């Protein structure tokens with residue numbers, strides 16, 4: 433089972449004008465083992481695209497198959513179950529916390545999807561452990577912890593619903609480098625250990641380069657690249673996408689020019705440092 437977009441378009445309907453936010457989207461995402469980044473400039477349609485994956489938005493043209501459910505649905509057909517199957521973490525998810533304790537907040541999702549109190553409690557504790565929220569915090573107010581911890585609580589609330597696919601809309605936005613790394617480590621583990629498919633919107637090319645395996649580039653509501661990240665960053669016409677190169681690649685290209693260091697692409701800082709050590713340049 434997977435997610436399949438077939439010639440999907442989405443039009444925001446205004447009072448006076450309509451706006452075509454997505455056009456002719458054809459795309460397949462596997463239910464397991466994907467780590468795909470969706471990138472593109474502001475307003476290119478990234479959020480609109482991912483909101484189709486859990487039926488928050490429905491295509492205004494074309495069709496979509498999400499884990500066997502065809503969208504748009506037939507009249508009276510219920511699609512609410514997709515909110516549980518595809519977990520969507522919005523930008524700044526901490527703004528959506530509302531319960532009086534952290535544990536209650538994390539339990540809200542599973543209870544909403546008909547888990548018993550006991551099941552919801554177990555799922556919430558498991559999700560809290562994954563994001564590093566310890567037992568001492570369970571009974572505290574979610575509004576009295578740090579911003580980074582609040583974000584973890586909000587993410588735990590999505591994980592507690594045990595979604596098959598996790599969709600993250602700029603999850604590291606506003607975090608410092610340490611917070612960014614700690615959070616990405618959680619998603620990396622979910623992907624590597626549980627083989628969960630992760631869909632990540634990010635403006636941070638260093639994050640994309642280090643974690644994603646596949647990259648989809650959107651421009652004005654259309655897909656202009658869909659493939660392996662290596663093929664994007666080493667694309668002969670990379671400039672035509674008007675994207676920044678990730679820092680490790682930028683450093684390597686600079687060193688190639690300045691000191692004739694043979695260019696060997698490295699997609700994260702650890703691999704870059706390892707390579708520089710191997711060639712005796714530290």
Ligand SMILES: Nc1ncnc2c1ncn2[C@@H]1O[C@H](COP(=O)(O)OP(=O)(O)OP(=O)(O)O)[C@@H](O)[C@H]1O
Nearest residue numbers: 444445451453472473474475476477478479480481
């Ligand atoms: N509710 C809405 N009504 C009308 N137009 C909208 C609405 N939401 C988004 N748009 C427009 O649709 C286009 C795509 O928006 P979207 O938020 O999907 O882009 P994005 O790539 O996620 O942008 P960003 O990187 O800024 O989050 C933009 O031009 C935006 O102005």
